[in-house]
Amino acid sequence: xxxxxxxxxxxxxxxxxxxxxxxxxxxxxxxxxxxxxxxxxxxxxxxxxxxxxxxxxxxxxxxxxxxxxxxxxxxxxxxxxxxxxxxxxxxxxxxxxxxxxxxxxxxxxxxxxxxxxxxxxxxxxxxxxxxxxxxxxxxxxxxxxxxxxxxxxxxxxxxxxxxxxxxxxxxxxxxxxxxxxxxxxxxxxxxxxxxxxxxxxxxxxxxxxxxxxxxxxxxxxxxxxxxxxxxxxxxxxxxxxxxxxxxxxxxxxxxxxxxxxxxxxxxxxxxxxxxxxxxxxxxxxxxxx
Numbered sequence: 001x002x003x004x005x006x007x008x009x010x011x012x013x014x015x016x017x018x019x020x021x022x023x024x025x026x027x028x029x030x031x032x033x034x035x036x037x038x039x040x041x042x043x044x045x046x047x048x049x050x051x052x053x054x055x056x057x058x059x060x061x062x063x064x065x066x067x068x069x070x071x072x073x074x075x076x077x078x079x080x081x082x083x084x085x086x087x088x089x090x091x092x093x094x095x096x097x098x099x100x101x102x103x104x105x106x107x108x109x110x111x112x113x114x115x116x117x118x119x120x121x122x123x124x125x126x127x128x129x130x131x132x133x134x135x136x137x138x139x140x141x142x143x144x145x146x147x148x149x150x151x152x153x154x155x156x157x158x159x160x161x162x163x164x165x166x167x168x169x170x171x172x173x174x175x176x177x178x179x180x181x182x183x184x185x186x187x188x189x190x191x192x193x194x195x196x197x198x199x200x201x202x203x204x205x206x207x208x209x210x211x212x213x214x215x216x217x218x219x220x221x222x223x224x225x226x227x228x229x230x231x232x233x234x235x236x237x238x239x240x241x242x243x244x245x246x247x248x249x250x251x252x253x254x255x256x257x258x259x260x261x262x263x264x265x266x267x268x269x270x271x272x273x274x275x276x277x278x279x280x281x282x283x284x285x286x287x288x289x
Contacts, residue, residue: 004119005049010042010275011111013102013268014142015168015236015243019207022194029138029154030183033194035205036139037148037163039268040275041170043096043104045071045111047119050087055079058091070109070136077132078113082122099176101237103139110143111276118280130156146274146282150197159197165270166245167252171227172264173219173240182238185212205234213239226263230255245270 014036023031050056055075057066066072071090078084090112096104113129116122124132126145133140138155149158182188188209195204213235214221220235224242227233230251231244246252252267259265 044093046091048089106139146277
């Protein structure tokens, strides 16, 4: 079979439709209950095969050393796990805001893992790639898995969910949320009682980080107030982005247009199967990438 030389793949955003904090581990990580759904707004990752074993980031972020970039770390983790002698040129087209709660960095890393597994023909299972991803960040496994899911633990224990796929308006406030600051706040409640998937499906969709985030970042509260004129606003992850669901594309685009005079906002479609999986033609029932 002819070897693939280059792949250009999406790294989609996610929304947290629920985020509950139900405990804290001894190592300081918080125990969560959350629901992930993908949207069709994406970064784009270009992977070009190299024969010299070098891993090269062609588009480094200002102020971030390439060796610290999650995409480079993902490539090195896969190379170390498989012993491949192949290399790669990595290009990143950033469309997702940093510090927005959309999972951009984690999604970029997951796309590198899944894409290089194909480009390098290393043949790891989805489960093995998820294990590698978890060492890079708690959100990476859901992007590798590629299905909307109920998640527990630190976000890595996944149960697939078939959810409605509405149109969303996502507002990007003019601030960058530091997740560590939110999770270390003394005002964050950490001992909430767990709920069930049935509770979520019946309408329990709270985000326990919201009170702390709104206290620390007034711009987010203002964005939620603006979005509330059109639909019920919600916070994704620890923010900064806020979102609202709409019954159809026309309503979503009208709301985004109205908001556009004062807010940075975009329209996206909810998707239960990741755009990455679609781009690679993966069977939703398959457990290999």
